[in-house]
Amino acid sequence: MASVVIAAAYGGPEVLSVIDELAGEPGPGEARIEVRAAGVNPVDYKVYSGAFGRDPASLPLRLGSEAAGVITAVGPGAVGPAGPLQIGGEVIAYRAPGAYASELVVPAQALVPKPATLDWAQASGLMLTGATAWHCLVAAGVSDGDTVLIHGGAGGVGVMAVQLAAATGATVIATASPARHGLLRELGAQPVAYGPGLAERVRDLAPGGVDAAIDLVGTDEAVDVSLELVADKTRIITIAAFGRAGQAGIRALGGGPGADPGTELRMAARLDLARLADQGKLRVLVAETFPLAKAADAHRAIMTGHTSGKIALIP
Secondary structure, three states, X not given: OEEEEEEOOOOOHHHEEEEEEOOOOOOOOEEEEEEEEEEEOHHHHHHHHOOOOOOHHHOOEEOOOOEEEEEXXXXXXXXXXXXXXXXXXXEEEOOOOOOOEOEEEEEHHHEEEOOOOOOHHHHHOOHHHHHHHHHHHHHHOOOOOOEEEEEOOOOHHHHHHHHHHHHOOOEEEEEOOHHHHHHHHHHOOEEEOOOOOXXXXXXXXXXXXXXXXXXXXXXXXXXXXXXXXXXXXXXXXXXXXXXXXXXXXXXXXXXXXXXXXXXXXXXXXXXXXHHHHHOOOOOOOEEEEEEHHHHHHHHHHHHOOOOOOEEEEEO
């Protein structure tokens, strides 16, 4: 039997519980994994908060979308993006609905090899934020020689976007609270404090101008400063300010209204993200781990918005 985290009702973390459920055998084109760690993301609690609706017919809700683990069974024709799957293979599962579990049956196409450089908790947190950051940089056309401004550089997606942009040869300026400036320098960015005077501080760091901007926080400041500094609106990206995006004529990505989900691009990025991590060019910062049974506590931690890295659940 597998241990599975569910939300039996809509509400706060108190609605979460752990139940036993038969994992089942993989069918054609599927594999079963023993989960060693499951990544926790803000969207996970939004699902049962009612932010996306409160349809009683959808209850109970299984949570999570990314995990890392070991293949324990394969169905006929189980071929992943990197080739045929084998029992004993160490893999990352994404997208993997219901990833908050001790065992999980997923489509083979959801599984990519786990980089040896990452431990289980790190591996479970690579893909969602990494693929989102990848999509942002591609959409903004960031390349060698560019100067890019990243709002929210110390957040989950921001940490990935900073590293990926720096790896392309771009000059990266990233906003964060002063306490996180040291981290941003380590990751290859020039840090800058948000707040009044942000545009002037960025100009001081980038006298040659800013070519692209990526808003990962959704504040009016992030949008306004981006519009002030970046001449080409098509190179201003947001994953949070969906209302402002349409008004200002900038590009919105993700799951918000009118946004480009970039599903194929994000899925295609998985092997590249794993390769970069395997080469030591992409770090996953883990702030804290929780037992699977403490998923509610993990959600309370991430809901503060002040975690300095990924949170993982350990079955």
